Amino acid sequence: MTLDFGLMLDKMPEILSGLWVTLWMWVVSTILGAALGFLVATARRYGPAAVNWFLKLCVEILRGTPFLVQLFLLYFGGPFVGLRLEPVPAGLIGLTIYASAYFSEIFRAGFQAVPRGHVEAAECVGLSRTQILRRIIAPEMTMLVLPQCVNMAIILIKETAILSIITVPEMTMVIGAIGSQQYAFVDAMFLLAIFYWVLVEICGFLGRLAEARLSKFRFAVS
Amino acid sequence: MSFRLFELMLWAAGYTVVLSAISIAIGLIIGLLVCAAKLSSARALSLPATLFISFFRGVPLLVQLLLIYNLLPAVGIMVPSVVAAVVGLSLCTAAYQAENLRGGFNSVPRGLIEAADMVGLSPWQQLTRIRAPIALRLTLPALVNEAILILKASSLVSVVGVIELTRMAQNLAASTYKPLLFYAVAGGFYxxxxxxxxxxxxxxERLTKAGRA
Known part of the structure; x- marks a missing residue:
């Protein structure tokens, strides 16, 4: 059951295309999910109570159900309410909505964690509202939420593997299919596991690098 | 949805709960061992523990499950798919729980251990009477969180053919042609x-004052 790496090399274009699908779907859903999550967190903080209540319910439902079930509901249930989606858009929409629920909680905690006194002090020395937002709240919040955002991005790389179940041609599906064709599924899965492991470690490393660079703001928070 | 079908879904939900509970319990035991190895000063112990934690936290659970499910028969171990599923879930949660426990043990106040030293407790007594109870109490919130994560992650074992909540919903959705209903009901159960x-x-947490030293 040893994997023929010569044959694997022949399949390189397919593997690379799978890697590409994994990477772009991950990056796009992370960015869109973070943006949507920020909007949700802002609406919950500054919007009316009814909006806050409704969004809280949505977030709790998304956080209390498995991503796979959400994806099935969207992909297989969607056509029954007139929402017929191809696998890739369905996966992208599902992953973005799923991510936004978790990101919104991260940003909500971030808003709460900026010390009230810092904003008051900034008002006292005469900074304008935009200056306060740009110079005080934004940098402090970035520093506070960055580790959790990196963590969430890492969780999302791993969630992209689930997209293979609705036949999105990403890494898990492509390498799994090659493994089945060559009767070397276990070897293919080992290879796949190492791919993800390296990807996650790189992401974690870059995250720690970014944290170190941004830590000049840290003294302001603690 | 007829009552008979609802009963099937309810049964599958129970299966999901039992499957997850067993995995979390086994994972806690393995996690304690991995945590002990990781905290050890011997590199021969701490290095494998670090690799274990890094691997099982760095690879998607779906890939781990597919790997274990296919690896066991390939090396001559014939077990039902549910055993492979429990092995996969347990190993994955063990890595996360080991990290949580490590955080707990590292947060036991230094002064308490010094005080225990002063009154003449042996290292074993210090572990069983002071450090372990406090560390477990500190990690209880993280353990509850992990339990919820595993309950949701257990939906992935449907892929290796275990008939739990998600797989049952999938089967019933296919045979009745009502995916919207059955996935919504499954989501409701979760x-x-x-x-x-x-x-x-x-x-x-309120009763045990967990999360505090």
């Missing part, structure tokens, strides 16, 4: 289970 665990965890 919500009830997760909220119950979260509520029970919050209660337990």
């Amino acid at each position: 919500l009830v289970i997760c909220w119950t665990v979260a509520g029970g965890g919050a209660l337990a």
Whole structure:
């Protein structure tokens, strides 16, 4: 059951295309999910109570159900309410909505964690509202939420593997299919596991690098 | 949805709960061992523990499950798919729980250990009477969180053919041609289970004053 790496090399274009699908779907859903999550967190903080209540319910439902079930509901249930989606858009929409629920909680905690006194002090020395937002709240919040955002991005790389179940041609599906064709599924899965492991470690490393660079703001928070 | 089908879904939800509970319990035991190895000063112990934690936290659970499910027969171990599923879930959660426990042990106040030294407790007594109880109490919130994560992650074992809540919903959705209904019901069951665990965890934290040293 040893994997023929010569044959694997022949399949390189397919593997690379799978890697590409994994990477772009991950990056796009992370960015869109973070943006949507920020909007949700802002609406919950500054919007009316009814909006806050409704969004809280949505977030709790998304956080209390498995991503796979959400994806099935969207992909297989969607056509029954007139929402017929191809696998890739369905996966992208599902992953973005799923991510936004978790990101919104991260940003909500971030808003709460900026010390009230810092904003008051900034008002006292005469900074304008935009200056306060740009110079005080934004940098402090970035520093506070960055580790959790990196963590969430890492969780999302791993969630992209689930997209293979609705036949999105990403890494898990492509390498799994090659493994089945060559009767070397276990070897293919080992290879796949190492791919993800390296990807996650790189992401974690870059995250720690970014944290170190941004830590000049840290003294302001603690 | 007829009552008979609802009963099937309810049974599958129970299966999901049992499957997850067993995996979390086994994972806690393995996690304690991995945590002990990781905290050890011997590199021969701490290095494998670090690799174990890094691997099982760095690879998607779906890939781990597919790997274990296909690896066991390939090396001559014939077990039902549910055993492979429990092995996969346990190993994955063990890595996360080991990290949580490590955080707990590292947060035991230094002064308490010094005080235990002063009154002449042996290292074993210090571990069983002071460090372990405090570390476990500190990690209880993280453990509840992990339990909820595993309950949701257990939906992935449907892929290796275990008939739990998600797989049951899939089967019934296919045979009745009502995916919207059955996936929504499955989601509802997951919500009830997760909220119950979260509520029970919050209660337990209040009663044991968990999360504080």
